[in-house]
Amino acid sequence: MTAPSDRDRALWQRYRRDQPALPPPDMLDLAAYADRRLTEAQSDQIERSLARDPALLEAVLATRQPEPAAPISLAIIRRAQGLVPAPVGPRRLASWASIAAALVLVCVSGFQAGYSVGGRANDLNQPIELASWTGGDADGLD
Amino acid sequence: MADGFEQSKLASGDKPAWDRFVARFAGVVQSAIQATLRRAGRDTGDAADLSQDVFTRLCRNDFHLIRHYDPARASVSTWLSLVARSVTLDALRRRQPRTSALDDAPEAALAVPPNEGNQPIRLPPGLLSPRQELILTMLYDRDMDPADIAAELHIDPQTVRSQHHKALTKLRAHYGDTPP
Numbered sequence: 001m002t003a004p005s006d007r008d009r010a011l012w013q014r015y016r017r018d019q020p021a022l023p024p025p026d027m028l029d030l031a032a033y034a035d036r037r038l039t040e041a042q043s044d045q046i047e048r049s050l051a052r053d054p055a056l057l058e059a060v061l062a063t064r065q066p067e068p069a070a071p072i073s074l075a076i077i078r079r080a081q082g083l084v085p086a087p088v089g090p091r092r093l094a095s096w097a098s099i100a101a102a103l104v105l106v107c108v109s110g111f112q113a114g115y116s117v118g119g120r121a122n123d124l125n126q127p128i129e130l131a132s133w134t135g136g137d138a139d140g141l142d
Numbered sequence: 143m144a145d146g147f148e149q150s151k152l153a154s155g156d157k158p159a160w161d162r163f164v165a166r167f168a169g170v171v172q173s174a175i176q177a178t179l180r181r182a183g184r185d186t187g188d189a190a191d192l193s194q195d196v197f198t199r200l201c202r203n204d205f206h207l208i209r210h211y212d213p214a215r216a217s218v219s220t221w222l223s224l225v226a227r228s229v230t231l232d233a234l235r236r237r238q239p240r241t242s243a244l245d246d247a248p249e250a251a252l253a254v255p256p257n258e259g260n261q262p263i264r265l266p267p268g269l270l271s272p273r274q275e276l277i278l279t280m281l282y283d284r285d286m287d288p289a290d291i292a293a294e295l296h297i298d299p300q301t302v303r304s305q306h307h308k309a310l311t312k313l314r315a316h317y318g319d320t321p322p
Contacts, residue, residue: 004282011313012282018265027207031216031224036296044272051275054283059227061294062177063220069169070176076190077168080197084160 016052024056025049034063147218153209164197170219171196174226182234192233196226269316274309277302 004012025046032038033046050057146166151159172193176186200207211221270278273295280286280294288306292299 008310009282011310011317012278014317015265015270015313020265027224027228028210028212028215028221031221034224035216035220037215046272047276048272051272051279054279055231057276057279057284058181059178059224059231062181063174063223063227064294066219066223067173067177070173070189072168072172072193073190076172076193077164079190079194080164080168081161083194083197083201084155084157086157087155 019052022049022052024053030056030060031063034060147211147213149208149211149213153205155205167218167222168193170222171226174223175230178227178230178234184234188233192226192230195233196222196229199225199229266316269312270309274305274312277305278309281306 029038029042029046033043033050038046050060147163148156148159152163172189175189175192175196179186179189179192207225211218276295277291280291281288286294288299288302291302295302
């Protein structure tokens, strides 16, 4: 086949200019096409999209010639892993429950201790009946 | 579970499965991003941020992309690679300046095209088949060799030549051009 002439190129450019835009294809359809898993009929729509989007065509052609996985830093991996938060699992719930129980225990103990000390202090504030010390009539001291 | 891809666990937001998935496929994602940036003549310094964008897209809408992945239709590597390339292309398109200085534009770009009647664009449906469009795109826009096109499309090089010829005949007939 001889090299395309300028006239042929001009015709093609004119046709390209007149083409209506197409919505981008579904990513999974595109991947199935790249893996050559589509039937001829299924391929038609994808090929139409590829013909009208050079970047998309480039992506599919490049995907068919995979490069070795790039070395990647641990920081990038950790950052991406952080996108999904750790769940509040049963073990963690159990540890929170034990902490909560311990707190309740401390509060109750503290309350009881405080109550008993406070109660004794209240007793000291009561007026002392001297008669009970003297065992009878206070006037008897005279 | 295809290729170490725990789809149901990932779709339910399982943290250990997500961590394993990221560790297993981050290299594939990174490689696709870097290749796309290099092809576009861009610096690969943004690859780390774009990698995060890819994984963010996979998490988006309650793991919509992951839930709709079908291992029977495409391999995980191909699918992930295309998602990564798509995210990168989107980012490159967003960064393209929408305007340029008037002085930077070549004179031809500023020329007023001849009046073609201001008619709405009307291409007969199916003027060229999808396959013919793709072959012409590869030949004229990518300057690919017919043998390479044939290899990509799993067809005979002679079929590429005949489809090219038929397509041009249709275009000449439609636009009123005669072959040289």
